[in-house]
Amino acid sequence: MLDIAVSYDKYKFLGNEFLTWLWYLIETDVNIKDMTQIECNTLVLETGNCIGLENSLGDDAVEKISIRGDDAGLEEGRTALKKGGVVTDINLVLRMDENEWRFSIKGESMNITSLKVPSTEKIEEKDEIEGAVLERIYLINTVFEVIDTLFKTFIKKRISDEWKTVDLPAIRTWASL
Amino acid sequence: MSLLSSSLSVARYKVAGKIEDPVMETVAEGLKKNAITTIEDEYAEITIGWTPFESDFEPDFDKFTFTYGHYFIFSMRIDKKSVPSKIIKKYVAIEIAKKLKEDGREFLSKNEKTDIRDAVTEKLMRQIPSTPNIYNVLWDNENSSVMLFSTQKAANEEFETFFSRSFKLKLVKLFPFTMIEYSDEWKDEERDKVMNLTTLNLKGKIDA
Numbered sequence: 001m002l003d004i005a006v007s008y009d010k011y012k013f014l015g016n017e018f019l020t021w022l023w024y025l026i027e028t029d030v031n032i033k034d035m036t037q038i039e040c041n042t043l044v045l046e047t048g049n050c051i052g053l054e055n056s057l058g059d060d061a062v063e064k065i066s067i068r069g070d071d072a073g074l075e076e077g078r079t080a081l082k083k084g085g086v087v088t089d090i091n092l093v094l095r096m097d098e099n100e101w102r103f104s105i106k107g108e109s110m111n112i113t114s115l116k117v118p119s120t121e122k123i124e125e126k127d128e129i130e131g132a133v134l135e136r137i138y139l140i141n142t143v144f145e146v147i148d149t150l151f152k153t154f155i156k157k158r159i160s161d162e163w164k165t166v167d168l169p170a171i172r173t174w175a176s177l
Numbered sequence: 178m179s180l181l182s183s184s185l186s187v188a189r190y191k192v193a194g195k196i197e198d199p200v201m202e203t204v205a206e207g208l209k210k211n212a213i214t215t216i217e218d219e220y221a222e223i224t225i226g227w228t229p230f231e232s233d234f235e236p237d238f239d240k241f242t243f244t245y246g247h248y249f250i251f252s253m254r255i256d257k258k259s260v261p262s263k264i265i266k267k268y269v270a271i272e273i274a275k276k277l278k279e280d281g282r283e284f285l286s287k288n289e290k291t292d293i294r295d296a297v298t299e300k301l302m303r304q305i306p307s308t309p310n311i312y313n314v315l316w317d318n319e320n321s322s323v324m325l326f327s328t329q330k331a332a333n334e335e336f337e338t339f340f341s342r343s344f345k346l347k348l349v350k351l352f353p354f355t356m357i358e359y360s361d362e363w364k365d366e367e368r369d370k371v372m373n374l375t376t377l378n379l380k381g382k383i384d385a
């Protein structure tokens with residue numbers, strides 16, 4: 001088995017490609033709910049206020065592009081994609097039924113930062129702590145359930161025969177628009 | 178850093194191996210034996226230990242619970258001393274001036290200055306109280322998974338080592354490769370295909 005540090009570096013591209021694919025899904029209005037098994041009426045993923053891209057220029061030189069703001073947009077990002085870039089981190093908004101989560105995810109580590117989960121009741125008595133904690137855990141786990149399911153779907157596609165003939169051409173077409 | 182705070186950062190781990198039976202007792206023993214000390218070691222630059230989720234500064238696992246539903250929740254506390262460089266510089270200058278006056282000299286050698294600097298730093302480190310940092314830990318033993326509510330590299334590294342030492346269990350950080358390698362949901366042939374993937378290029382016609 002590969003050394004952990006070596007495998008982190010060698011396969012971090014999978015996380016970046018996953019985020020790029022997520023961005024493609026969001027921008028092309030693909031129904032993400034159908035890709036998850038989560039029981040809900042509506043499930044929508046949107047881009048938030050920040051996106052980072054990286055473009056390898058060869059000889060270990062890397063061009064980094066960071067786009068911030070509420071309209072984090074997307075023209076500059078698409079230009080970077082056209083030049084061969086990938087998304088390295090992205091701020092996302094997950095809306096499930098009436099609930100909303102906001103978070104940033106980094107491709108190489110899959111770490112989640114700035115996670116804001118739907119608000120819950122304020123703790124007023126000591127005996128309310130356990131209930132509040134368990135509710136929080138449920139809300140945190142929901143984000144990971146969505147991310148893990150989408151990551152699995154991406155990897156299944158990425159190793160499938162259809163990747164080269166269906167998915168990759170579609171992503172290239174979107175990136176070059 | 179708290180799992181109840183309004184903005185969270187999360188790093189995830191898979192627990193490699195099984196905890197010794199009886200599970201509750203093993204976890205309790207690991208926490209109690211490695212709880213943060215209540216008496217500050219004036220010579221220690223850094224002190225690490227477990228403390229209950231509901232009690233950052235009274236590390237008493239008999240008084241405070243670590244079980245919530247089927248989860249184990251507690252905190253890693255890192256107490257660290259650090260003296261701002263400007264304070265060290267100020268006291269070094271004072272000590273050098275004092276020494277010059279006492280000896281009636283105009284200069285000190287490089288070694289003398291280094292000795293003064295070391296002595297000043299050691300004295301200040303003893304005097305200054307350590308700054309505590311609290312990181313919540315969420316351990317789901319049923320799914321062999323652990324979350325640390327921090328993505329700081331140093332905190333994660335300290336946590337991996339300290340968790341392993343406390344519970345005799347290895348933690349594997351979850352990132353793209355390990356999410357596949359350490360998951361039961363993948364067949365060997367699928368893992369092999371993943372291992373053989375190379376970076377794709379959206380602008381060119383490179384094989385995926």
